Amino acid sequence: MSQVSFDIGRVELADLQEYPARFANRLERAKATRGYALCHCRTDFPRKLVIRRYGSLFFLAAWLDDCVHHADGCDFQKKPGTDTPAGPDSLAAIIAGPNGLNVRLDVSLVQKETASGSQTRDIGSSTRASRRSAPMLAYLQALWTSGGLTFWHGTPKLRSWGSVNAMLHSGMGEAATINGSPAHDILHVMRRFEQEERFAINSEFAAFKRRIANDAGVSRRALILGEIATVADTQFGKKITLRQHPQQYFASMTLVDQAAKKYRHAWRAIGKPTARVVALLLVERMGEKHLRIVDLAAMLCSSVFLPCDSIHEVAMANRLVAEHRRFEKPIRMADGDEMLADFVLLDTRPATHVEIYGMNGLASYEQRKAEKQALRRAQGIPAIEWNVDRERLNQVVLPSPVRRARHRGERVKLNSSGCATASAAPASEQFGLASLC
Structure with a gap:
């Protein structure tokens, strides 16, 4: 999680997000004097952040054209195109x-x-x-x-x-x-x-x-x-x-x-x-x-507010979070994506698609499944598949993650202690996070 600064010293971004009222006065002064905050996700060059006011509170946001320059794992990082959910159509809703x-x-x-x-x-x-x-x-x-x-x-x-x-x-x-x-x-x-x-x-x-x-x-x-x-x-x-x-x-x-x-x-x-x-x-x-x-x-x-399409996706998302995996939940905002995966692991090279099959036996579903599998094979996209009728979630073997060095671009493979094993506690016990507010 990134650290940010807007006056003297740094604070954890998570603390600012959780308790915005505690920082309101300091951010108000920073907006009026300095005019911006800094994200310290990169040690070589901090990135400027916009200070936005909504009611009595203040929030931080990355400049639109600077999102790609934040480090991997930073909340302000966005890949090209992820900030335009509906595309450039001027008549889009x-x-x-x-x-x-x-x-x-x-x-x-x-x-x-x-x-x-x-x-x-x-x-x-x-x-x-x-x-x-x-x-x-x-x-x-x-x-x-x-x-x-x-x-x-x-x-x-x-x-x-x-x-x-x-x-x-x-x-x-x-x-x-x-x-x-x-x-x-x-x-x-x-x-x-x-x-x-x-x-x-x-x-x-x-x-x-x-x-x-x-x-x-x-x-x-x-x-x-x-x-x-x-x-x-x-x-x-x-x-x-x-x-x-x-x-x-x-x-x-x-x-x-x-x-x-x-x-x-x-x-x-x-x-x-x-x-x-x-x-x-x-x-x-x-x-x-x-x-x-x-x-x-x-x-x-999911338990940490990642959008899901089924309760099986919730279970998988909760497992990936518990194992500290870096991943995305793609959302179809427009037509045209023929291979929209349930999740995409971003800590493997190349990225790995995660598919959850929960409507087995339905003819149209099986046909669509086969089409997506063929497209992935043709394009060399690795995929992990969980058939909910055949195996438990903790039996699904996930690929080991690799970690990109935060500032120099090196890739470092994690050892076995960097990721929880697939034989961990059942999802209902290990991945239940009901106490969050």
């Missing part, structure tokens, strides 16, 4: 530019009741009608991609919600927009709860909720992002709570039933100790105090 994510969602953020009872969409939106729109899950995935949350750098320090919050804000950009409006007026990323910061956290959330209004026939909605804690019954439907705050969000039975089907892998994992379920909620005001969920997207994640 999600556009990653130098000022942040420009997004057009297929939801209505402002609605007005007409005399006939019908409603109009997004009053005053500046986005063009010809531009495509994205579903909420695609936006959630784009946030994870732009924030670097699809990578794990092999660090022994685990990633909790404090780091997720900081990385999301850093990746969005200061001038990010949603349906033509500033993203930070529309989207609230829940803060990691800290007892000593509870007053500030509650005040910020209350101020955001005041923007969610329903008066004079106009309903102004907002997006809230956090980790699902519970889904419970009420007299009239369901209520959802997020792990970061006790606020209750009410939803109809129909909406929850639809979400359970549409995001079935995520929904089944709610409450499991080895997984996380992140939700993006579109909410509106219901009476004076309550919030109602109009729509939602749910994304299954």
